[in-house]
Amino acid sequence: MQLRTDVSEIAGWTVVSVYGELDVATAPELREQLIRLVGEGKTRLVLDLDGVDFLDSTGLGTVVSALKRARTHGGDLRLVCTQARITRLFEITGLDKAVPLLPTLDAAVAGG
Amino acid sequence: MAVVELAIPARSAYLSLVRLVVDAAVGSLAPGLSPARLDDLKIAVTEACANAIEAHESTDAEGPVVVRCLVDDDHVTVEVVDRGLGFDPDRVTRLPAATDPRRLRHESGLGIPLMRTLADDVAFTRAVNGTTVALTVYRPPS
Numbered sequence: 001m002q003l004r005t006d007v008s009e010i011a012g013w014t015v016v017s018v019y020g021e022l023d024v025a026t027a028p029e030l031r032e033q034l035i036r037l038v039g040e041g042k043t044r045l046v047l048d049l050d051g052v053d054f055l056d057s058t059g060l061g062t063v064v065s066a067l068k069r070a071r072t073h074g075g076d077l078r079l080v081c082t083q084a085r086i087t088r089l090f091e092i093t094g095l096d097k098a099v100p101l102l103p104t105l106d107a108a109v110a111g112g
Numbered sequence: 113m114a115v116v117e118l119a120i121p122a123r124s125a126y127l128s129l130v131r132l133v134v135d136a137a138v139g140s141l142a143p144g145l146s147p148a149r150l151d152d153l154k155i156a157v158t159e160a161c162a163n164a165i166e167a168h169e170s171t172d173a174e175g176p177v178v179v180r181c182l183v184d185d186d187h188v189t190v191e192v193v194d195r196g197l198g199f200d201p202d203r204v205t206r207l208p209a210a211t212d213p214r215r216l217r218h219e220s221g222l223g224i225p226l227m228r229t230l231a232d233d234v235a236f237t238r239a240v241n242g243t244t245v246a247l248t249v250y251r252p253p254s
Contacts, residue, residue: 002128021128023124023127023128023158023162024124024127024158024162024165025124025125025127025128054131054154054155054158055155056155056158056159056162056223056226057159057162057222057223057226058162060222061222085148085151089155089226092225092226092229092230093222093225093226
């Protein structure tokens with residue numbers, strides 16, 4: 001399975017749900033999509049990674065890049081992820097300190 | 113020792129296939145290895161293969177990237193062999209601490225730290241005609 005994304009709007013946030021394998025082969029596609037969304041003024045982003053089966057360092061880099069881009073444009077990026085095998089990679093690389101991992105979509109879009 | 117070998121064109125589109133083969137080969141030959149450890153190994157192998165593919169691309173090296181699974185009684189080693197010019201893993205940029213705001217400047221360079229954390233042992237062997245990365249995880253006693 002390769003990469004698939006669904007985009008929706010919830011409570012003023014643009015939610016990008018990601019499904020499949022996010023690796024060096026597929027991450028550029030997501031990166032382009034996130035750049036496009038921020039370019040359209042959608043700077044309050046939620047990335048829902050609960051449908052991701054596989055994540056590598058390029059996928060992590062894509063998240064970091066989107067986070068910086070959103071913040072540079074006055075927005076923010078929040079992550080939804082509960083799968084231990086994915087959250088562990090954020091912890092190992094220390095990225096969980098930069099972008100909190102939230103357990104549910106409701107938690108991600110709450111509080112402004 | 114059981115050996116399963118896969119040669120792929122040096123293109124990232126083949127990484128998914130590499131994971132399938134590692135999963136099937138190691139899963140069947142080393143059944144005692146937990147799913148979590150097998151996941152760790154697949155991530156480490158993906159990182160090593162991504163570096164190998166990049167080495168081929170940056171040097172226009174020809175030939176395949178070879179992925180070799182070696183399953184022994186007490187450990188599993190996956191070797192990733194490229195024909196690029198190689199790099200020095202010790203000279204890879206050290207990442208700032210996780211709490212350091214400068215940490216966010218690093219969108220790449222996460223691959224080798226991940227490999228070192230996820231595998232029990234990582235060995236880089238450089239030769240004039242390429243680099244071999246050997247990633248080992250230990251099997252629990254059966």
